[in-house]
Every structure is written in structure tokens, then in C-alpha cells.
Amino acid sequence: MAELYIGLMSGTSLDGVDGVLADFSTSKPTVVRHASAPFAINLRAELLALNSPGDNELHREALAANALARSYAAVVQELLASGGAAPAQVRAIGAHGQTVRHRPQEFDGTGYTLQLNNPALLAELTGIAVVADFRSRDLAAGGQGAPLAPAFHQGVFSRPGQTVGVLNLGGISNLSVLGADGTVLGFDCGPGNGLMDHWCQQHTGQPFDAGGAWAASGQVIPALLQALLAEPFLAKAPPKSTGRDLFNPSWLQSRLAGFGTAAPADVQATLAEFTASACVADLQRHGKDSQLLIVCGGGALNTYLMQRLQAGLPGVAVESSQAHGLPPLQVEAAAFAWLAHRTLGHASGNLASVTGAAGPRVLGAVYPA
Structure with missing residues (x-):
């Protein structure tokens, strides 16, 4: 029986969203469907602007996160439609979010990494559990939070x-x-x-x-x-x-x-x-x-x-x-489907040899459907 997850990725290139529907029922995951969508021009411009300090950032970040979640949801709907899958058949969506600041271990020894996202809204829009915020636990354990x-x-x-x-x-x-x-x-x-x-x-x-x-x-x-x-x-x-x-x-x-x-x-x-x-x-x-x-x-x-x-x-x-x-264009999205699969299985998603964290950690926060 298929064990379906969705992975979503919007990277620092800011060109749009890539998504995969992947089956984890075998030892190596299989991509069943791939879908992508470019960012709307105004959303791309805002995400790019939020990489630098600016006026009214908290308000702008919140609205950009809402718009991003809606972009993610559109790609999820396309994946479900083309893959002939219902939301109830997908165990979770791994949604990394859009990195706008990444300053690990700086300032106070822990630093921070910020990925814009509204996983609660994405769960509401899709009817599927969402796993998000993959980097912060690794940072808390002394790591870089990246790459994952x-x-x-x-x-x-x-x-x-x-x-x-x-x-x-x-x-x-x-x-x-x-x-x-x-x-x-x-x-x-x-x-x-x-x-x-x-x-x-x-x-x-x-x-x-x-x-x-x-x-x-x-x-x-x-x-x-x-x-x-x-x-x-x-x-x-x-x-x-x-x-x-x-x-x-x-x-x-x-x-x-x-x-x-x-x-x-x-x-x-x-x-x-x-x-x-x-x-x-x-x-x-x-x-x-x-x-x-x-x-x-x-x-x-x-x-x-x-x-x-x-x-x-x-x-x-x-x-x-x-x-x-x-x-x-499917590899990074598939990686976040894999990370969501690891999170729901209570398995570690980081490698201390890569990030410098104190040890393996279960990554991400889960927003139930």
C-alpha cells in the first residue's frame, strides 16, 4: 500500500514553488508526481525585499507568509489532482518555508534562522497535516540548521x-x-x-x-x-x-x-x-x-x-x-517530503557531522489536519 507524503520547496533563487508527491512504502522513496508554480511578481518582490531590513517588517512578513501558504496550497492541489489522490491519503506535507534570514550561532551563540511560512493556514487549506520549521531544533542543539x-x-x-x-x-x-x-x-x-x-x-x-x-x-x-x-x-x-x-x-x-x-x-x-x-x-x-x-x-x-x-x-x-x-528540480522537494516522513516516524532528520549540532534530533513541528 502506498505511503504518500508531499514535499514543498521554495529556495533562495525565489523563482517559485516545486512540489512532489512521493511514495515511501519501499526502501527508497519514489516520486509519483511533480508540480511547480512561479511566484506572483509582487510576492517574489516582497520575499526578496524581506531578505534585508526594512520598514514595518512584522506586518509585511505575516502577510507574505499567508500569500506563500496559498501558493503552496495551489501546488498541493495540482499534485493531488494529477496523482489521483485524496487529502486523506497523504500522511503529511513537508513545507520548509521561505528563508529570509539565516544567522546561525551569531550574536548570542545560538543565533537564528527565519523561514516565512504559515503552516496552520496550509493545513486548513489542504486538509493535510503539515510539518514545518525544520531548522530551529538543530540550531537549538548548537548546529547551523543547514544544510538538511x-x-x-x-x-x-x-x-x-x-x-x-x-x-x-x-x-x-x-x-x-x-x-x-x-x-x-x-x-x-x-x-x-x-x-x-x-x-x-x-x-x-x-x-x-x-x-x-x-x-x-x-x-x-x-x-x-x-x-x-x-x-x-x-x-x-x-x-x-x-x-x-x-x-x-x-x-x-x-x-x-x-x-x-x-x-x-x-x-x-x-x-x-x-x-x-x-x-x-x-x-x-x-x-x-x-x-x-x-x-x-x-x-x-x-x-x-x-x-x-x-x-x-x-x-x-x-x-x-x-x-x-x-x-x-525534484530533489530538494523530495528531501522535505523525506524529512516530514522522518518527523512523523520520530526519527532524526539532521546529521551532526553536517550541521555541527550536539547530536541527532527529530526536526520540525507538526500542524495536524
Whole structure:
């Protein structure tokens, strides 16, 4: 008998919602259906604005969370309709929420991470139990609260006796190193698609550089690349996580000082090289015996970026997760379905080796149907 869960993901790229209906009745979950929906322009703009301090934030955050829950509910309804499932057949929805601030271990030693969401409203709109707030328990246990996907990556992509890298290229890039000996390391590498998307929107009016064609038309600016790679976060040892709190337009603008005459396409090429270089360096540093790098997230659809990763890793097979059973845009949503499944089973969802928490913890809060 099917054991159905829904996973929802809206990441730092802010392009919209991805959702999966997944069956957990076998040892490895199977995605039954996938659905996605772009954010309305005004909601995307508000979510982006809330990544930075502003006026009347509490009011705006609350209303944005309501709008986000309604966007989530629309994707859930599409999944149910296309999968021929009734709400009563789905055990839970794993709804991560939209990260707008991520400052673990800062200020008072614990810090905070904030994901906008209204899981109570989502439970009301869908008639399905919702599991949300996955990060805060890990933070309370001394961890980074991120990344959370490596435990799922281990479950679906690991290979006995072989070290495998799994790279998620969302708004921020994060790497899981699945060791041949069963160990797992995971951490954020750098800006992922976030800076490239911002620059593309600013100069072409397009939300992203489709296939990396614009970046491919430019030339890397070596001095700018070195200035970008000098960011101290890149040299930090794991556990480490980051977000738009660091890699944001203001950060980029400060690095572009002195490069005001650079052609926009050349800057885009340099940003692509920056993203690829940070990921390559981390795999070489922490997974040097890897012969396979599985890439997921929207960046896996960027042909030029995938080529730059492969150029930096000549001895490694750089492959889309599509070739390993899960299309790139389904992996992170499936991870949150898996986390909801773990929560309802009273099983831990974090890996202390990844987040730096004091130990395994059951993550998330449950909002019953």
C-alpha cells in the first residue's frame, strides 16, 4: 500500500514553488508526481525585499507568509489532482518555508534562522497535516540548521565503497560528500545561482540566464574573479552555511568597485566561473577521492555552468541527478517530503557531522489536519 507524503520547496533563487508527491512504502522513496508554480511578481518582490531590513517588517512578513501558504496550497492541489489522490491519503506535507534570514550561532551563540511560512493556514487549506520549521531544533542543539538535504542525499544517491559528491545548485550552492566509508559531510559552498540571477535580471530583464548562454558569450575577468574568490566564507571549514545575508547585491556591488567599465556579459561569465570555482575547490578539498558529482537544482539546467564544473574536475564524472533517478528540480522537494516522513516516524532528520549540532534530533513541528 502506498505511503504518500508531499514535499514543498521554495529556495533562495525565489523563482517559485516545486512540489512532489512521493511514495515511501519501499526502501527508497519514489516520486509519483511533480508540480511547480512561479511566484506572483509582487510576492517574489516582497520575499526578496524581506531578505534585508526594512520598514514595518512584522506586518509585511505575516502577510507574505499567508500569500506563500496559498501558493503552496495551489501546488498541493495540482499534485493531488494529477496523482489521483485524496487529502486523506497523504500522511503529511513537508513545507520548509521561505528563508529570509539565516544567522546561525551569531550574536548570542545560538543565533537564528527565519523561514516565512504559515503552516496552520496550509493545513486548513489542504486538509493535510503539515510539518514545518525544520531548522530551529538543530540550531537549538548548537548546529547551523543547514544544510538538511545531505541525509536525504545519502539515502538516495550513496554507493557502497564509493565516494560520491552531490551538489545542489540553487540560489546558494551546497555540497554533500557521501564517503565510501558511510560518513557524510555537507555544507554550503557559495552563491550558487543567486548572483548570476540578480545580474541577469538587472541587465537583460530575464530572471535567469537560460542555459548559461549569456555567460558563455562573455569572457572571464581574472582580477574580478580573484576579488570574488577572496571572500573569507569560502575558506572556512565546515560546518558552515550561508544565504542572501552574505551573497547579495550589496556584496556584489562592493566587489565590482574598480570594474565599472566591464561589459555585463563578462561580469556574468565571471560570476559563473566564481560559482563553479567555489564548488570545485570544495569537492577537491573535502571529497578528493570522488569520481562522481551528481548535480541537482536549477543550476543543473545551466549547460555552461555544468561545462565549467566539468572543466574544473577533469577526473570526475559531472552528471545531472536526472541520470540517477531524480530530475534536478525534484530533489530538494523530495528531501522535505523525506524529512516530514522522518518527523512523523520520530526519527532524526539532521546529521551532526553536517550541521555541527550536539547530536541527532527529530526536526520540525507538526500542524495536524
